[in-house]
Amino acid sequence: MTPNVTRAEVCLLGLGVTDPREIDVRAIAHEVGAAVRIRKLTRCEARIVGTGDRAIISVSEDSGFQRRRFSIAHELGHWELHRGRQFECRAFDIDNAENGPLNPERQADEYAADLLMPWYLFKPRLAQAKHVDLALLEEMHRTFDASLPATALRIADANVEPVIVACYDQSGRRWFKRSKDVPERWFPVDKLDPDTYAADVLTGKRDRTHMSAVGANAWFDAEGIGEYEMREQSLRLSDGKVLVILRITEEAMQVDYGRFGHSTDRSR
């Protein structure tokens, strides 16, 4: 979903930001009355304490530069969306797509994504892109200095082509997101099929794969899907999870109503 102008974009436009390199989260915090302190934190990774129209955002000194940047943007999300409440955000509260849409932590993450990757700067850089792959993801990740998962979610939202981004670990699927043109009936498998390239990445055989054709039945559970192919590319993240890009290339799989019934075998 790409609303015309997000709240974060209103803030950036008000500051005259015209290039991703100008998105200075500490300066933005200052503009909205929040001072940022990098300090030792024990109970959380970042927090915000506000009184009236002034706030102090504290971020752990143990976080790396990019993570601190996202954490500050996340706390600014709480400041904008949940003013009057105090938040102590733990590592799994920040930049975590597993949190549901009504969770204030997810809402703060979405504000952070809007602030760090505003559509008015993000979309023009995708205008030449024909396909979604790791090269595109990594280029956007470097340009906007946001984590690979946050950038992948943004690219799915941008709807360059029918694509699903997903994240897996040893316990199974952690989260996924479809671009708008992928029918809602497509749920990537709960557990990685050994026939996927992502399974090789998860087990450590490879760090990343090429964009490759794979049988759609390795990723989806539906009657009649065995005859279709799709494309898959995977990357191991620094925390050991696997980030997967799934391109839905077959027209029959892109239409809302197709010839696929759900298999009765859901055991996979």
Ligand SMILES: [Zn+2]
């Ligand atoms: Zn939070």
